Amino acid sequence: MSNLRLINETTIANGTSSSITNDLFNADFDIYNLQIKRTLASATGGMSLRLVNSSGSIISQFFDFAYLGLNAHATFHEGRGQNNSFFQYLDWSSGTVADQSSINLYVFNPFSSSSYTFFMNQTMGTYSPAGLSTNGFKGIAVAKDISSATGIQLQPSQGGTFGLEIRTYGLRVDS
Amino acid sequence: MGLVQVATNTVTSAVSSVTLTGIDSDDVYMLAISGGKCSENDRYGYLRVTESGTENSSANYDKANKTLKSATSFENDSGTNATFWDRISSLEGEFLTSGVTSNAIMYLYNMNSTTEYAFMTHEGVTYDTTNGVLGAQGGGVFTSAGTARDGVKFYWNSGNVTGGTFTLYRVV
Numbered sequence: 003m004s005n006l007r008l009i010n011e012t013t014i015a016n017g018t019s020s021s022i023t024n025d026l027f028n029a030d031f032d033i034y035n036l037q038i039k040r041t042l043a044s045a046t047g048g049m050s051l052r053l054v055n056s057s058g059s060i061i062s063q064f065f066d067f068a069y070l071g072l073n074a075h076a077t078f079h080e081g082r083g084q085n086n087s088f089f090q091y092l093d094w095s096s097g098t099v100a101d102q103s104s105i106n107l108y109v110f111n112p113f114s115s116s117s118y119t120f121f122m123n124q125t126m127g128t129y130s131p132a133g134l135s136t137n138g139f140k141g142i143a144v145a146k147d148i149s150s151a152t153g154i155q156l157q158p159s160q161g162g163t164f165g166l167e168i169r170t171y172g173l174r175v176d177s
Numbered sequence: 178m179g180l181v182q183v184a185t186n187t188v189t190s191a192v193s194s195v196t197l198t199g200i201d202s203d204d205v206y207m208l209a210i211s212g213g214k215c216s217e218n219d220r221y222g223y224l225r226v227t228e229s230g231t232e233n234s235s236a237n238y239d240k241a242n243k244t245l246k247s248a249t250s251f252e253n254d255s256g257t258n259a260t261f262w263d264r265i266s267s268l269e270g271e272f273l274t275s276g277v278t279s280n281a282i283m284y285l286y287n288m289n290s291t292t293e294y295a296f297m298t299h300e301g302v303t304y305d306t307t308n309g310v311l312g313a314q315g316g317g318v319f320t321s322a323g324t325a326r327d328g329v330k331f332y333w334n335s336g337n338v339t340g341g342t343f344t345l346y347r348v349v
Contacts, residue, residue, distance in 0.1 A: 066304070
């Protein structure tokens with residue numbers, strides 16, 4: 003049996019402005035891999051993430067993030083944020099229906115109450131104003147407190163609606 | 178993709194290094210590090226390959242990385258003929274701060290070969306107050322062949338390993 007265990011599959015319907023997907027993180031795993039496919043974004047902006055607790059409430063915490071933007075239509079660029087209330091720029095959309103993205107996101111120790119939660123993502127999407135050219139990100143982030151999280155909240159950074167498919171896997175460690 | 182666990186070590190008391198062995202096929206292997214801690218601040222993670230369980234400390238480790246940082250400009254990092262790969266899961270991690278850990282995903286290629294160089298790709302992430310969140314993304318080549326590599330040894334450039342789960346998987 004594979005040590006890569008499917009934990010959850012969730013589809014968030016197009017037209018959603020904010021979503022909470024819970025019961026993803028638990029004591030059985032330290033490392034999680036989320037495969038996120040964004041099927042729609044109605045407004046210009048990037049996907050933003052926060053963590054939620056077992057009650058489904060958003061955890062108030064600060065995020066640091068950094069990313070390298072890899073674009074076919076523009077110069078590669080550095081982006082960053084400090085003490086932000088969201089982990090921003092998981093992707094970027096022009097807000098046209100044609101734009102989609104796929105996000106490979108690792109999450110480390112979200113359930114732990116003794117470690118910060120760390121993230122690594124690699125994203126590739128399309129950018130319609132430049133003829134559906136490639137629009138990618140390689141990023142890292144940290145949620146700078148030790149709250150125990152069990153799920154994620156996603157929303158577009160600049161409003162509008164979106165649709166998503168999320169598959170969450172855990173990397174099982176057998177002692 | 179599937180993962181089959183080959184070896185694991187969860188550190189609960191200080192040790193100088195963590196060695197994981199069991200590579201015995203031509204498959205790709207993945208090393209996952211979560212919650213890595215060091216007894217000192219601002220330390221770099223080092224990695225060497227092992228042959229029959231013994232580390233190879235020859236000057237055959239080449240590397241190229243892009244280090245992402247949230248508080249300062251990104252950094253290009255490369256080198257040849259070192260005696261280890263560095264920036265593995267951490268550079269400058271502020272480990273004496275509660276909650277700060279180092280974390281990484283690494284893929285290892287050609288390890289079991291006696292005729293080909295061994296390759297690795299890695300991504301890591303940690304934190305310190307000067308650089309914010311930071312982590313190297315890149316990889317390296319072990320530019321020596323002739324002996325099969327059966328594992329890896331992880332250690333810090335100074336101080337002891339005081340925490341973390343280090344797991345070696347075979348990718349199937």
